[in-house]
Amino acid sequence: MKLSALWQDMRMLGNLFLVRTTSDPEKKTARLYEMYPPDRLVVEDTHYYNLGYWKPGCTTLDEAAETLADVVADTAEFKPDDTVLDVGFGYGDQDFHWIDRYGPEKIIGINITKIHIRVAQERARKLGLLDRVDFREGSATAIPLPDNSVDKVVALESAFHFDTRADFFAEAFRVLKPGGVLVTADIIPMAGGKAKADIRSHAIKWIRIMIDDSNWYPRDRYGDLLASAGFDTVEVRSIRDNVYEQWRQYHVRRVQDPSFQRRSSTLFYKMVAVAHRDQDTLTEELKSLDYVVASARKPAL
Template sequence: MFEAVKQFGKLVRMITTGDPVERTRRLYQFMPPSFEFVERTTRYCNFGYWNDGVTSLDEAAEEMATKLADAAGIQSGDTVLDLGFGYGDQDFSWLRERQPKKIHGLNITPHQIEHARRRATTEGVADRVDFQQGSATDIPFPDNTFDRVVALESAFHFYPRSDFFKEAFRVLRPGGVLAVADVLPTADDVVRKELKSRALSWILISYDEANWYTADTYTKQLGDAGFEQTRVDSIRDRVWEQYRQFMVDRLASPSYKAKVSSTSYKGMVRNWSDQDLLKKELAGIDYVMAVAHKPAE
């Protein structure tokens, strides 16, 4: 009973705050890692890119991180800025696989930053990665600092996203690349406030109306910020249905049920109960990989 009351209090505080930044911070503090990553081997916070035959969210999430790094062109010697890095799993993977000179990360959620810093120390890479608390719409770095700026499934939280685009342009070096894995509506007539599925409640809570627009507007805002060679490609056919099925299967797993509290499990089952409604509403949600270049001098 005490756990249920405590969680309800956190939920009320999260929903009622008028500050979009604080609302997002509270969203990511709401679910403790001990529950969120049950039966997981990573702490990736993305829906995953699901190649044929993939059944593990860890594998799919790693592939999404790889797709983003490919889109950005991260390579040996680069200086990279990762905005909204979660627990930093993608950054450690990129350090191993791509050998950038250094990765800087900004995040607004303290416990995620603390975890990433501890891991950097444990893995002996604290000199190659720097995790800080900070905002993607007020980046605390000078102009022309980075070769690549990336945001893995976080930019829809940035208030507003258009300011993030301008800041990313500012801190990129001439010829630098911005790459973003992001969530958008598929069409202008998809109304955010009319979404009813509990599984999509995060969109109502932490996705501000100012950021709710389609790929056409997204492309225009990138251009308005100064970017060229812009692409905003939908990859939704490798994301939503596969992730939905993964969640259905996970909730049906006796081993998963045995490892979480009864209160948490009942809440998850309730959130994922109306699959027909969820399928219908997911048809109106896009998932895109956006790439934009700062002109070379």
């Protein structure tokens, strides 16, 4: 093993220990994602880190992840004169895609994971997009922007980490201009599903560790909290049928793909393979999870 890969593996194990021993929600989340630099991802050609929206015929997580980004943008109705706030932007893939496909005037990204900020800023510099995208450190529950300053707020598979999601809703409402729109793509439980504490599958046990009970509620409660924050035109729709099973099947294929094993460090490959070893348990427990795209509008003046 190359020394650089060995060093990354050691860092991964160190961060795993810190994740399990850290109580502060933001520090815990940042340390989780510090475990996965760009060469420690299951995607093939991108740096996306979401479960994806799997249209018929889709075969790669890269494609599914970008399609999920499109679902968020289309739901928010991105327009060329928009200023968009992306909360929890990962490595910035969706933002570069949105600039290219939808052409918003400006995207501001906030994140608490330093490697995400550093890599995304460097990618923006190389692409000559520093005038269009602004990646910075910031908390979802203390957004470093003035009132009524953005047209759209989006959180692509990140809001379940926020401390709390309801506090994020309030902050999103504050920074949105009147008539502005909030859209999230989010993991929540099915009503009456298996308790979070009872999740046993290695592939999704991070939910038990990383999502606080305060953020673990089904679709109807999600909509109620958006309305309580002041939003109207609230919609919380499930897209789970285009997410979980296809995501599961992709990982089965990926673990069996020799090219994935060759490009992965020994530790990272083993972690992914072990996580997806018990497919029966995973298949059963995924039935308890919902995946929603929520949209809500700040009333116009």
